[in-house]
Amino acid sequence: MAKSINEYEISEIKDIIIETDTIKTFIFDWDMEEGRIPKPGQFMMVWSFNGKQDEKPMSISKIGINNNEIGITIKNVGEFTNHIHNLEIGDKLGLRGPYGNNFSINGNKILAIGGGVGMAPISTFVEYAREKGKEIDVISASITKDELLFTNRLDNCGANIFTCTDDGTCGFEGYATHRTINILEDSCYDMAVVCGPEIMMKGIFNILEDASILAEYSMERYMKCAMGICGQCCLDNTGWRVCIEGPIFTSDQIKQIIEFGKYHRDASGVKHYL
Amino acid sequence: MLKTKLCGHRLNNPLLLAAGVMGSNASSMNWILESGAAGVVTKSFSKEANKGYNNPTTVEVTGGIINAIGLSSPGVESFKEELKKINKDVNGNTKNNGKIAIASIYGSNPEEFSFVSSEIEDLVDMIELNISCPHAMKGCGAAIGQDPNLTYKIVSKVKNSVKIPIIAKLTPNVTDIGEIAISAENGGADALTLINSLGPGMKIDITTGRPILHNKFGGMSGPAIKPIALKHVYNVYESVNIPIIGVGGIRNYADVIEFLYAGSSAVQIGTSILYDGPSIFNKINNDLGDFIKSSDFSSIKEMIGIAHRN
Incomplete structure (x- = not known):
């Protein structure tokens, strides 16, 4: 039976591409099994279990269907991403996904x-x-x-x-x-x-x-479960979950997302205006 | 045919959204109401904002999920803005549509519970007291619901502070849930919700040897806990005279019927949204309607407590 997308794959960093001073791409082996082949626009949940322990959604930036590889490109913007940027080839991260629409x-x-x-x-x-x-x-x-x-x-x-x-x-x-x-x-x-x-x-x-x-x-919002139940990433006014109905929204949908370009909610649910 | 009553409120059907699932903002809760639920219970909140635990906060396991979100909430003042929009018309008045909004609140002492309750009383139809979260901070959640005296104190304090019906949500993680249920009833609870998530439990990643949840432990929910939830409803039904709202692993209409037979007046659905999305509410309502049509029952009320007949 194919693995559920919600199951963690503990993956060694196979390669690190230094894209810019602040951005790196991390390459991982990824079995392109049915249901686990990423589509353009989907994201992975990236779990760091050593050092800074946390988990965040990250866009997939490389889909190597033929060589069973994925790439995740991360900008160093805070504690979590700084920790990831300090990792080396051979270090491990937990990956689950791919999540979302495309x-x-x-x-x-x-x-x-x-x-x-x-x-x-x-x-x-x-x-x-x-x-x-x-x-x-x-x-x-x-x-x-x-x-x-x-x-x-x-x-x-x-x-x-x-x-x-x-x-x-x-x-x-x-x-x-x-x-x-x-x-x-x-x-x-x-x-x-x-x-x-x-x-x-x-x-x-x-x-x-x-x-x-x-x-x-x-679109991007603070995420917790990424499985569509915790409610953390639900958008005003439709209630759509960025992790399930998103992260990609059409022009017509964007018109109904009143918070688009205005505000987002943090981990506690407090609104922050742009 | 699916219509029923709960603490004086008319409900279109017996299905409510459980606390902690898609209940962080009014938009998602209104979507759930549009999807067929007769009511929603908000995600639990308290006086102050709380960011909860770091991720991973949720992990899927066989038969459901384990979560340790850690009662994240924006605090009562911010959350009022959401409460003002749940099931309300453009003028902010509650729609008279057979649907209700229930606020789930938590705290660490009777004063905090009564303060938050008074703040929101005018914005919701009922209040559910979360005295049962298995992964709460010290002094909150299950620490209260495992102590009959503290349960009594908190329920009675809130009961004396507000006019709207209050529900005590109980934890299964006690030796005798009946004793706690009676304390809540004596304290003035208008209804009970049974049960909060089970455990706590845990999941360990076998490659790294690490517990997956950041909090290590979390509450188990989902289809695997249904038989246990059902048994608690069945037992407590014989100990109290107030209505019971059954919750725990409900995934289809047959599960709902079991909970009604065990003694639930209404049920809550949460984790199964993982498998079926918000459309689970309409699906269950349709199937439940078909079942009743083909049965000798003519109302939900007739089905409540059937399993207790000798």
Whole structure:
């Protein structure tokens, strides 16, 4: 019988790719059994049982169906992620998943927009959509050139990359929102996929709505069980669970998620406004 | 046909959402009500905000889950904002739709319980006292529900502070649950919820040798605990005169019928949402309706306590 996705797989870190000063990709062996093959946009629960003990949801950034490997890209933003960043090849983490829904492909020409470490799920989508022969333009945004993610990888799979940095050190100078407005002047798309800081996604959402482009957005919330029962990641006003109905939501769904781009709840349930 | 009554409230059916499952905000609870539940019990909260334990807080095991969330809650002041939106119309008035909102509260002493109860009395239909959480901080949860005197003190203090019906939720992790049930009834409880999660229990990862839950131990819930929950309902039904709300591992209509026969006036469903999602409520209501149609019963009331006939 195939293992339940809720069962932990204690996995050795097989390789660590230093992507930027603050971002690393951790590679693990992962048996691509039925029901456990990750789809673009899904996430894993990553359990650290030594040192800083905790467990957090992390996007899958590499799906190696043929070599039975997955990659998880993590930005060093706090105690937990700092602990993970200090781990070495051969160290172990507990993994369960993959969880959540996935990006879908609608149409032939697709705009993929990723901000910062939000490029993680975007990258797996782009590779997948390229395999299906889709034409993909990628807006890869970050604060500066050294923080851009996966540029070579996505270039190699045949996507058109449009880099965009806040300080203008690589490509367009400005925010992903500006780059999106800019690119829509010359091109039209059948759909878009978006992942990044929620304030960025909110801006992109308004732009894509004006341009009548249906899109899918990857959301993030504090999670506990990831199995759809604890209620921690439920969204206002629909009650949808980010771990089950999400993390990917369509434009129509985003319109019903009143907290999108406004607030989120912490571990105790207290709201924090953006 | 599925209509029933609980402490003076009319219910469309006997199914309620159990505390601690999808009960952290009004949105998810309203979704559960739209999915067929006749009522929701909120996640337990108290006076102050509490972040609970670190993850992992929940682990799946054969027959259910073990959880040690650690009573995370934003505190009564923040949570009032959610209570104001559960089953309310645009003007903030409770909808007259055969559905109810029950607040689950916890605390470490009678004063804290009565303070929180008074704060929220006007926002909910009933209050469930969580004196039974098996993974609570010192002095909270099961530490109270394992002590008949403390149970009496807390129930009576809350009963004297509020006008709405109060429910005591009891722990199965005692020698004699009947004694505690009688203390709660004597203290003025209008109903009992039986049972909170079992144990505590634990799960150890065999590769690392580590307990998986951050708190090491947690309460067991899910289908595996149903026979035990049922037995407690059956026993307590013979000891008290107040209604019992049965909870523990209910996954389908047949489970509901067993709990009604054992003496439950209503039931709560929680962990089985793991397997079936919120649609479990409509599914069970439909199946329960079909069962009653094909039976000699004409109401839920007639089914309560059937197993006690000689």
